[in-house]
Amino acid sequence: MNTTMRTLLAGGAAAAALLASGVAAHAATTATATATATASKYPAYKKPAIFGTSFQADPGHDFTKGIHSRHNGILRGWITDVRDGVAEYEPIKWKRSKTTEGYFVGPPEGDVTAYASPIAKDVVFLSAYGCKPVMAAMTVDRNTGLGAKRCPASVLVKRHDKQRQPSLITVHQGKIVKVQEIYTP
Secondary structure (H helix, E strand, O other): OHHHHHHHHHHHHHHHHHHHHHHHHHHHHHHHHHHHHHHOOOOOOOOOOOOOOOOOOOOOOOHHHOOOOOOOEEEEEEEEEEEOOEEEEEEOEEEOOOOOOOEEEOOOOOOOOOEEEEEEEEEEEEEOOOOOOOOOOOOEEOOOOEEOEEEOHHHHHHHHHHOOOOEEEEEEOOEEEEEEEEOOO
């Protein structure tokens, strides 16, 4: 009887392990398919240096025509305001410091280097600080220093409307399609 019971328990454990691995495989396949589907909506633009020490140019952008969308690509910047689904954002650069490693700065006061683009309904927001509006946890890729946790667009709007958070902002066809936060200690 003990042998039968052990056989049943071993068989049950094996079935549970198989089921768990199947669920994990399905979840991984679903996540990969979602990432592939999202990535296929726009080209893989070249990422700028995360801690670049100069502002990124946008050749051909006419700042005299009022605030409007940046050309397609990825901008190292931060969102300065969000109104009715439209985000205003500006480029940033890394400024070295004598007392700390450094910090990000935007254009000087009075500079007109700013953009405005609608936030896409299916925007990909990768947070470096978790999905709560208040930055509570570190969810960052330790190799790149970029946010790794996908969060809802509502968190993006709430967090970035209240504070300037350094990010890589991807613009495609006049809309913000991806925001990936940069972790700064």
